[in-house]
Amino acid sequence: MKWSQTLIPTMKETPNGAEIPSHIFMLRAGMISQVMAGAYAYLPLGWRCLHKATNIVREEMNKAGAVELFMTALCPQSLYEQTNRVEAFGNVLVKSTLLRGGTKTPVVFCPTHEEEITSLVSQYVSSYRQLPLLLYQIQTKFRNEERPKFGVLRTSEFLMKDAYSFHTDLETLDATYRKMYDAYCKIFSRCGLPYLPVEAESGPIGGDGSHEFMIPSPNGEDDVIYCPKCGYAANVEKAEIGETEHNRPADVELKPVAELDTPGAHTIDQVCAFLKAKPRKVVKTLIYSVDGTPVAVLVRGDQDVNENKLRRLLKADKVELADDATIQRVTGAPVGFAGPVGLKEKIKIVADPTIKEVVNTIVGANKAEKHLVNVNLDRDFTVDLFGDVRNAVAGDACPRCGLPLSVENAIEVGHVFKLGTKYTDALNAKYLDENGQLQTIIMGCYGIGVSRIVAGLAETSHDDAGIIWPVALAPYEVCVCPVKPNDPAAIETAEKLTAGLEAAGCDVILDDRDERPGVKFKDADLIGFPVRVTLGKSLAEGKVEVKWRWDSEATLVDVDALVDALAAAIKEERATSARFNAAKAKRNAAK
RNA sequence: CGGGGCGUAGCUCAGCCUGGCUAGAGCGCUACGUUCGGGACGUAGAGGUCGCACGUUCAAAUCGUGUCGCCCCGACCA
Numbered sequence: 001m002k003w004s005q006t007l008i009p010t011m012k013e014t015p016n017g018a019e020i021p022s023h024i025f026m027l028r029a030g031m032i033s034q035v036m037a038g039a040y041a042y043l044p045l046g047w048r049c050l051h052k053a054t055n056i057v058r059e060e061m062n063k064a065g066a067v068e069l070f071m072t073a074l075c076p077q078s079l080y081e082q083t084n085r086v087e088a089f090g091n092v093l094v095k096s097t098l099l100r101g102g103t104k105t106p107v108v109f110c111p112t113h114e115e116e117i118t119s120l121v122s123q124y125v126s127s128y129r130q131l132p133l134l135l136y137q138i139q140t141k142f143r144n145e146e147r148p149k150f151g152v153l154r155t156s157e158f159l160m161k162d163a164y165s166f167h168t169d170l171e172t173l174d175a176t177y178r179k180m181y182d183a184y185c186k187i188f189s190r191c192g193l194p195y196l197p198v199e200a201e202s203g204p205i206g207g208d209g210s211h212e213f214m215i216p217s218p219n220g221e222d223d224v225i226y227c228p229k230c231g232y233a234a235n236v237e238k239a240e241i242g243e244t245e246h247n248r249p250a251d252v253e254l255k256p257v258a259e260l261d262t263p264g265a266h267t268i269d270q271v272c273a274f275l276k277a278k279p280r281k282v283v284k285t286l287i288y289s290v291d292g293t294p295v296a297v298l299v300r301g302d303q304d305v306n307e308n309k310l311r312r313l314l315k316a317d318k319v320e321l322a323d324d325a326t327i328q329r330v331t332g333a334p335v336g337f338a339g340p341v342g343l344k345e346k347i348k349i350v351a352d353p354t355i356k357e358v359v360n361t362i363v364g365a366n367k368a369e370k371h372l373v374n375v376n377l378d379r380d381f382t383v384d385l386f387g388d389v390r391n392a393v394a395g396d397a398c399p400r401c402g403l404p405l406s407v408e409n410a411i412e413v414g415h416v417f418k419l420g421t422k423y424t425d426a427l428n429a430k431y432l433d434e435n436g437q438l439q440t441i442i443m444g445c446y447g448i449g450v451s452r453i454v455a456g457l458a459e460t461s462h463d464d465a466g467i468i469w470p471v472a473l474a475p476y477e478v479c480v481c482p483v484k485p486n487d488p489a490a491i492e493t494a495e496k497l498t499a500g501l502e503a504a505g506c507d508v509i510l511d512d513r514d515e516r517p518g519v520k521f522k523d524a525d526l527i528g529f530p531v532r533v534t535l536g537k538s539l540a541e542g543k544v545e546v547k548w549r550w551d552s553e554a555t556l557v558d559v560d561a562l563v564d565a566l567a568a569a570i571k572e573e574r575a576t577s578a579r580f581n582a583a584k585a586k587r588n589a590a591k
Numbered sequence: 592c593g594g595g596g597c598g599u600a601g602c603u604c605a606g607c608c609u610g611g612c613u614a615g616a617g618c619g620c621u622a623c624g625u626u627c628g629g630g631a632c633g634u635a636g637a638g639g640u641c642g643c644a645c646g647u648u649c650a651a652a653u654c655g656u657g658u659c660g661c662c663c664c665g666a667c668c669a
Contacts, residue, residue: 013602092668
């Protein structure tokens with residue numbers, strides 16, 4: 001491909017609004033172009049990267065025995081009504097209406113495809129002999145993000161690989177789940193991504209029923225808890241907290257309770273600012289509605305209640321923050337002043353064990369604009385149940401080895417999930433077993449955000465000059481760069497080398513622009529082609545320069561030997577990313 | 592949806608506070624010339640409903656109100 005024949009609108013300056021590396025560099029490299037908030041066009045270079053990621057995903061899925069199909073992005077809304085997900089998705093669901101000769105059909109732009117695939121499978125599968133089945137597609141998904149952000153990392157329209165498996169039993173589900181898990185590891189490592197599989201909220205099946213694949217990155221939106229010692233890793237929503245002893249410090253004097261006016265202070269931050277206290281010294285009381293019954297939940301001011309953990313601890317179906325009227329009734333005060341002492345109604349009090357360590361603490365007084373200070377457990381209030389009801393934070397004990405946990409931001413690129421029968425029940429997807437009995441099909445689902453693979457790579461692999469692509473994802477593997485565009489002999493050689501490399505199976509772009517060398521070099525570095533072949537002074541001695549993007553020095557290679565040698569190196573690198581990973585490790589070590 | 596910021600040439604921005612000639616710069620673009628190994632230089636050009644609407648005023652990019660769009664923080668996120 002000749003540069004002059006494609007569209008690569010590189011930019012010297014950072015466009016207004018781009019703040020994180022992947023967004024900045026993908027825009028500057030002319031890979032993407034914003035159409036509106038949360039929607040980006042992929043320009044030729046970006047599209048090539050996306051295509052490479054897609055192909056890697058496809059190859060590994062096929063190897064793992066998955067079968068590709070292609071469903072529709074449009075789907076009748078009625079299908080989502082059957083699974084109650086019009087309500088569940090709410091504003092996230094992109095809806096429309098088709099007008100056909102006077103009749104209106106409500107449709108949705110699919111945010112995922114459980115409904116469609118389950119409906120399909122239930123239509124065509126009726127016997128245990130047809131199961132298990134593992135199907136996937138690569139398609140655009142639509143989710144109306146309330147706040148799209150970070151360029152292509154969080155958009156309302158994105159490319160996703162979604163796979164679904166169908167089973168008669170949990171054993172084959174486990175086996176398929178494992179196969180998908182392994183395939184995901186191969187996919188992300190082939191893409192040069194520093195992925196981390198973590199335990200995730202698992203839904204109906206529980207246990208080891210769900211893993212997310214995370215790319216550690218400061219701009220990730222998820223928090224991953226991990227143990228640097230034993231390797232335990234989980235999403236913060238899922239991470240368990242290891243049990244440790246929590247005792248009140250023995251040598252502290254318990255002061256008498258006092259009620260203080262705290263006008264205008266109804267959040268932890270406001271209370272702490274007002275009373276000059278640290279959040280970890282304050283006890284936060286939240287009134288939850290647990291299957292309709294109000295429950296008070298106590299955690300430290302610096303901790304967050306985890307509703308899933310609370311739900312499991314209380315063996316409840318539905319847990320949500322109580323509404324304002326309930327809080328008023330239970331506490332006798334407006335929202336923001338709840339506390340465990342002097343609740344108007346006797347309700348169950350659940351607490352995180354760490355509050356045992358808090359002495360002379362501050363709590364809401366259950367009166368408007370008032371808080372109590374010097375409150376102490378046992379002396380002033382009691383707790384009905386201690387348990388793990390909060391998100392883990394750095395420093396908590398690892399549930400496996402007990403050593404302190406760490407936290408890191410991460411980008412979610414993949415999710416594998418044992419679904420169970422949620423959708424097959426709702427859509428009545430059944431099969432006849434060997435005994436002639438009707439049974440509900442068991443499902444698993446497995447997603448990869450393909451657009452996020454590309455953005456995640458740019459986010460984790462760049463330097464000041466631009467992106468550093470691994471060969472496997474690079475828009476072009478080699479950039480052939482004649483320094484003197486008006487030297488016919490150099491052009492001829494450049495074209496010959498380009499053709500030779502292309503014939504040897506490499507993706508090559510020939511920078512045939514009539515630009516000064518500096519411009520070409522800067523653009524090549526910005527885009528991040530893994531190899532630049534420069535035809536300059538040394539051409540007189542029959543040599544060209546070969547420079548890998550991550551190396552600082554070029555090597556001279558005989559023109560005649562270039563095609564074979566480079567094609568072989570590219571082929572190897574494409575498969576292993578060995579040079580890419582080694583260079584990256586070196587960069588990280590240098591930091 | 593709450594808080595903050597920004598909308599002036601294809602891109603990055605100045606001008607606005609304190610209203611007043613034909614609205615500016617750099618980059619990019621076109622033509623010609625000189626250049627040619629890390630974003631060259633000269634000359635001549637093209638390119639603008641100053642986001643949009645209403646209002647105030649003799650006069651609005653500039654002041655006011657409204658509205659639309661974009662970015663960031665927070666809430667939300669199957």
